[in-house]
Amino acid sequence: MDIGFMQFAPALGNVQATIDRIDKLGEFCAGVDLLVLPELCNSGYNFESQEQAWATSEEIGNGVFLQYLESLCLRLGCHIVSGLNERHGSHLYNSAILVGPQGYVGRYRKLHLFMNEKDFFEPGDLGLPVFDIGPCRIGMLVCFDWIFPEAWRVLALKGADIICHPSNLVLPGLAQRAVPIHALTNRFYVVTANRIGCEGDLTFTGMSTIADPKGQVLAQAPPVGEKVNRIEIDVSLARTKDITSRNNILADRRPEQYTLLTE
Amino acid sequence: MDIGFMQFAPALGNVQATIDRIDKLGEFCAGVDLLVLPELCNSGYNFESQEQAWATSEEIGNGVFLQYLESLCLRLGCHIVSGLNERHGSHLYNSAILVGPQGYVGRYRKLHLFMNEKDFFEPGDLGLPVFDIGPCRIGMLVCFDWIFPEAWRVLALKGADIICHPSNLVLPGLAQRAVPIHALTNRFYVVTANRIGCEGDLTFTGMSTIADPKGQVLAQAPPVGEKVNRIEIDVSLARTKDITSRNNILADRRPEQYTLLTE
Numbered sequence: 001m002d003i004g005f006m007q008f009a010p011a012l013g014n015v016q017a018t019i020d021r022i023d024k025l026g027e028f029c030a031g032v033d034l035l036v037l038p039e040l041c042n043s044g045y046n047f048e049s050q051e052q053a054w055a056t057s058e059e060i061g062n063g064v065f066l067q068y069l070e071s072l073c074l075r076l077g078c079h080i081v082s083g084l085n086e087r088h089g090s091h092l093y094n095s096a097i098l099v100g101p102q103g104y105v106g107r108y109r110k111l112h113l114f115m116n117e118k119d120f121f122e123p124g125d126l127g128l129p130v131f132d133i134g135p136c137r138i139g140m141l142v143c144f145d146w147i148f149p150e151a152w153r154v155l156a157l158k159g160a161d162i163i164c165h166p167s168n169l170v171l172p173g174l175a176q177r178a179v180p181i182h183a184l185t186n187r188f189y190v191v192t193a194n195r196i197g198c199e200g201d202l203t204f205t206g207m208s209t210i211a212d213p214k215g216q217v218l219a220q221a222p223p224v225g226e227k228v229n230r231i232e233i234d235v236s237l238a239r240t241k242d243i244t245s246r247n248n249i250l251a252d253r254r255p256e257q258y259t260l261l262t263e
Numbered sequence: 264m265d266i267g268f269m270q271f272a273p274a275l276g277n278v279q280a281t282i283d284r285i286d287k288l289g290e291f292c293a294g295v296d297l298l299v300l301p302e303l304c305n306s307g308y309n310f311e312s313q314e315q316a317w318a319t320s321e322e323i324g325n326g327v328f329l330q331y332l333e334s335l336c337l338r339l340g341c342h343i344v345s346g347l348n349e350r351h352g353s354h355l356y357n358s359a360i361l362v363g364p365q366g367y368v369g370r371y372r373k374l375h376l377f378m379n380e381k382d383f384f385e386p387g388d389l390g391l392p393v394f395d396i397g398p399c400r401i402g403m404l405v406c407f408d409w410i411f412p413e414a415w416r417v418l419a420l421k422g423a424d425i426i427c428h429p430s431n432l433v434l435p436g437l438a439q440r441a442v443p444i445h446a447l448t449n450r451f452y453v454v455t456a457n458r459i460g461c462e463g464d465l466t467f468t469g470m471s472t473i474a475d476p477k478g479q480v481l482a483q484a485p486p487v488g489e490k491v492n493r494i495e496i497d498v499s500l501a502r503t504k505d506i507t508s509r510n511n512i513l514a515d516r517r518p519e520q521y522t523l524l525t526e
Binding site: 111112113114115116118123124127128144147148149150151152153154157158171174177178180181184185215243244245246247249252253254255256257258259260261262263 | 374375376377378379381386387390391407410411412413414415416417420421434437440441443444447448478506507508509510512515516517518519520521522523524525526
């Protein structure tokens with residue numbers, strides 16, 4: 001399987017400019033099977049007002065950004081995971097959506113909101129879903145979710161092979177160091193697609209990363225600059241959770257000792 | 264607070280040789296407040312038989328190794344966490360014990376047994392205790408526990424400031440990379456005291472590590488060679504779990520979304 005990320009700067013409040021940029025970078029994506037884009041890709045991140053957050057959101061179904069992603073998946077013959085400023089009724093969610101050649105597959109709504117996101121978005125209410133797309137099972141997390149090991153572990157227990165992690169990371173390099181360790185302790189692949197550039201007083205840190213079930217960094221982008229990076233992976237590596245001939249990282253767990261985690 | 268580790272090779276089946284070695288390295292420990300020793304320090308690791316494992320164990324209370332640690336704590340005016348091959352009734356446990364100038368304080372029994380340890384030891388049955396020794400609250404994990412993020416998180420939720428992690432690590436460098444990330448995602452200190460040397464077909468990997476609540480490596484020993492390393496820390500850094508002005512890594516958790524972790 002050929003998986004990759006697209007690191008670039010979504011345009012705040014200008015979805016057409018973002019689509020044009022993705023379309024341009026799509027030239028480097030022929031033959032990719034799974035492509036991950038940054039967080040809040042349709043809207044940009046650092047909203048000046050509730051009105052701007054609302055105006056740049058779209059509902060699942062008829063929005064211009066989802067329609068574009070569907071056309072891109074069809075053209076490339078791939079699946080895409082992208083961050084989405086999702087409108088639902090009177091609420092906004094910081095979501096990740098999974099799209100394929102047949103169209104929209106499913107969504108995840110960010111469980112752990114960062115800083116001012118708490119002013120614009122509702123906390124996620126759809127749990128931690130895993131989607132089987134045939135060659136692999138996909139889980140999604142968004143940006144700041146990275147600091148909660150519980151979320152990664154739940155996705156491992158649900159059988160995810162690849163965690164797609166759209167991000168707009170600003171804390172310098174922390175998540176990029178942690179992601180390979182989450183990959184290692186759960187024995188799955190992780191694709192962190194981070195953005196670059198500045199919005200207001202925020203500088204995004206790039207360094208988009210692909211890590212494998214052994215905790216190795218297979219690919220990492222520079223902290224600045226657009227980058228499409230792709231790598232051929234063996235999904236079956238994520239299907240065995242044996243770390244030695246007598247140890248399995250899921251079977252060796254002691255759930256009865258972890259009760260505090262759910263209280 | 265001055266905390267440190269002692270990296271050396273406990274002698275298989277020769278507790279007096281181990282005591283002599285610790286006593287020698289104790290010369291570098293004047294003024295230390297908390298010292299961490301490797302896993303199974305009283306016995307060595309790679310037992311040839313059940314009989315050897317049994318013969319090298321000791322009960323909490325009257326054993327030569329605990330008595331020695333008590334005398335060392337008194338002499339140095341410090342607390343020590345050490346791995347212990349613990350006999351209890353007809354069972355053995357791969358334990359960590361906390362000892363201070365007033366004597367034995369408490370124990371932890373390894374929850375997640377590695378490889379052939381499953382032939383010699385019972386899995387831990389005392390949960391994940393945290394001990395308040397005044398200047399700090401101490402949690403303990405042993406070696407392979409490192410790959411279970413649940414265990415680290417439970418100790419954070421119970422208020423541990425410093426995780427003492429006696430180890431006999433053999434997988435090359437994996438735990439040493441993961442430990443600073445566990446420190447970061449839980450915002451506590453970790454002292455991993457690993458051993459060196461070989462026993463039979465096992466080579467231990469050294470690189471004992473002290474990490475801080477920001478995920479920084481404050482000290483790391485080489486992969487080979489004895490090493491006492493100490494560092495002055497500010498315990499209060501581990502008492503705030505705020506990672507931004509609006510984010511707290513414990514308060515932002517979504518326990519109701521993690522139920523799979525305890526099933």
